Amino acid sequence: MDSFVNIALPKGRLGEKVYGMFERAGYECAEIKEQNRKLIFESKENGVRYFWVKPSDVAIYVERGAADIGVAGKDILLEYEPDVFELLDLGVGKCRMAVAAPSGYRDNRSKTLTVATKFSKIASDYYKSRGRSIDVIHLNGSIEIAPLLGLSDVIVDIVETGATLRENNLEVIEEIVDISARLISNKASYRFKGDKIDEITGRMREAIK
Ligand code: PRP
Numbered sequence: 001m002d003s004f005v006n007i008a009l010p011k012g013r014l015g016e017k018v019y020g021m022f023e024r025a026g027y028e029c030a031e032i033k034e035q036n037r038k039l040i041f042e043s044k045e046n047g048v049r050y051f052w053v054k055p056s057d058v059a060i061y062v063e064r065g066a067a068d069i070g071v072a073g074k075d076i077l078l079e080y081e082p083d084v085f086e087l088l089d090l091g092v093g094k095c096r097m098a099v100a101a102p103s104g105y106r107d108n109r110s111k112t113l114t115v116a117t118k119f120s121k122i123a124s125d126y127y128k129s130r131g132r133s134i135d136v137i138h139l140n141g142s143i144e145i146a147p148l149l150g151l152s153d154v155i156v157d158i159v160e161t162g163a164t165l166r167e168n169n170l171e172v173i174e175e176i177v178d179i180s181a182r183l184i185s186n187k188a189s190y191r192f193k194g195d196k197i198d199e200i201t202g203r204m205r206e207a208i209k
Helices: 013-024 055-063 074-080 120-129 163-167 187-192 194-207
Strands: 005-010 040-043 048-053 069-073 085-089 095-102 113-117 134-138 154-159 170-179 181-185
Touching: 005 013, 005 055, 005 194, 013 048, 013 069, 013 194, 048 055, 055 069, 055 074, 055 181, 069 074, 074 120, 074 170, 074 181, 085 194, 113 120, 120 134, 120 154, 120 170, 154 170, 163 170, 181 187, 181 194, 187 194
Parallel strands: 005 048, 005 069, 113 134, 113 154
Antiparallel strands: 040 048, 069 181, 085 181, 095 154, 095 170
């Protein structure tokens, strides 16, 4: 069996921050800092191998065991419910999942609500729990434009600074859940490499204090 712990990191700004946490926790990988297009890096002395993958794909790599552990947003975990262990809230990548609508929007409860979102399951679960029937319109990005063009009444999306909403005359009308980045583990890997994964989790916990 591969003795390295294979770690899937989300490509981008959040991933770089998260790599910094791994580094502070003692799992440095010198060559990762060299700016190039390489996607796999390993440190023999620290026993870790890092992969950069699309943030929304991290949970797939971990669920299928291509990576032993990884860092995924709680939004992805709620939406896709991958069969993984959630080990630690890293306290970064903080944002909110919220319902937003054009300023001054008034809900008409006698009509089916149309909701545009990338997060169809989160939106459906939320409105189901409130007994409201909705028509979900699944989009892949630029969700904010949907109510502006009359494609939907409201959106369910991630709000970080709120700038995208403000600049498009939208406002949060309901908060659904707080989101942050989580350290996750493949279930079989946790059985076979549990000592090392526990060590990494423990040191990461210390590193974020
Ligand atoms: C996310 C989200 C919002 C924006 C929120 O979009 O879908 O559009 O960030 O951030 P803010 O509150 O700081 O403005 P992302 O950049 O992932 O692009 P996409 O959804 O359009 O693909």
